Amino acid sequence: MKLEILTKNDHQQLHNEIIAKIRDLINNKNLEPGDKLPSERMLSERFEVSRGNVRETIQKLEFYGILKSKPQSGTFVADIGLVAMNGMIDDILALEDPDFKSLVETRILLELKTVRLAAKRRTNDDLEKIETALESYKKKVLNNEDAVQEDLLFHLAIAQACRNSTINRMMLIITPEIINNFEKYHVCDKNQGPKRIKEHQDIFNAIKDQNTQKAKEMMKVHFNELYKYCYNI
Amino acid sequence: MKLEILTKNDHQQLHNEIIAKIRDLINNKNLEPGDKLPSERMLSERFEVSRGNVRETIQKLEFYGILKSKPQSGTFVADIGLVAMNGMIDDILALEDPDFKSLVETRILLELKTVRLAAKRRTNDDLEKIETALESYKKKVLNNEDAVQEDLLFHLAIAQACRNSTINRMMLIITPEIINNFEKYHVCDKNQGPKRIKEHQDIFNAIKDQNTQKAKEMMKVHFNELYKYCYNI
DNA sequence: TATGAAAAATTGGTTAACCAGATTGGTTTA
């Protein structure tokens, strides 16, 4: 068997092809939720791909809750029903790579929520961590140094204080993609140090006072330029 | 070397230990962004784990944009800075498993946004897909059949119409977890068929009329009981 | 000494072989 090294994109495309084949297999064989899929070896032979590729694809479908592997037993169709399964797989296959606009739109949505929840739920410990992040940020900016990282950590500290593990996870997922795009498009203008410091300080104060409405408003102000940038581009 | 089969939890814990060790390594050796990590073989030997475990962990950190593997070359520290890297890794290590409340809270947040965006941006094609999903849902409910899947697909069709790939991806991530928890806690009460149909119909009409405000309101009404259930529990 | 080509070592990616637990079918026994 020939050996090929695939790029990330090739990989994704191959996974999608295998996903479609698994879906067709389930539909053609009239497999019900809870039924066992053919073994990884059988699938790799039938689809004419390596067993590793089959395993990776199954893991992806497990991530989305569509399949369920049991060690030394087999891979099973999850209990979400065939209609839902078909719909979700179609959605997964149609997923596009995230564009900058959708990333920013999502970040704003998430952060307007995290800041409100943080204002409501923050413990004193949370508050201390946010303040520490704020101070590091201020220090860098006042020294005229690049403070992108400290900026980011301030926002992540707020996310942690919101006490919602799902939102927190999503913030972590989009953060690196945001950073990369920021660098690519040079979004951050450096000459607004004092203004940015005040915005961060206002957000912090609102969280400290547990003023949820104010916290949201201040975050909105903070995102104002990013918002405009994103929708004018 | 002894062979062990690990549960999902053991795996996550092992990954977290390796992540912490990689972080310490980067800090102790003063590796800068762009620098090369020791090879996978070296790491597996030093950490006394299998190379497979090292590879899985590196892939996880790649997913969060912290490392970057180059084939036949090495694994590199990404260009996000040491401070940000340490902060993000700490966040990743502190991530808890999603609880039901955080899932519902996030779902409501996302869907109040998707419905507004869908009302604004939906194409005629999107509208047709949503209507198809609605009709399947109605049919099932009127026949007194279980319609959880069709309910779900209606909401996913709206998510697709919102034209934001990032939000769409997040909806797909939380959907199976929502389903599992719904089943576990028996959230869905079956005796509200006509009421639920009307709520879905109202949402659809608002999207059709491109009335963003109304769409949001109707979705809020639709989530009202779930909201109460979630915050009273 | 500088340079360039070739070979040796190193790398992440890939495949194949192996492992132990789970399943299954047939046989035996109460």
Added chain:
DNA sequence: TAAACCAATCTGGTTAACCAATTTTTCATA
């Protein structure tokens, strides 16, 4: 007849061997 047991087989998980691209080293030559 049915229940219990055992061995052969099948399963996903794991490890080790292998591959080809890359990087580093070496050494002959200008």
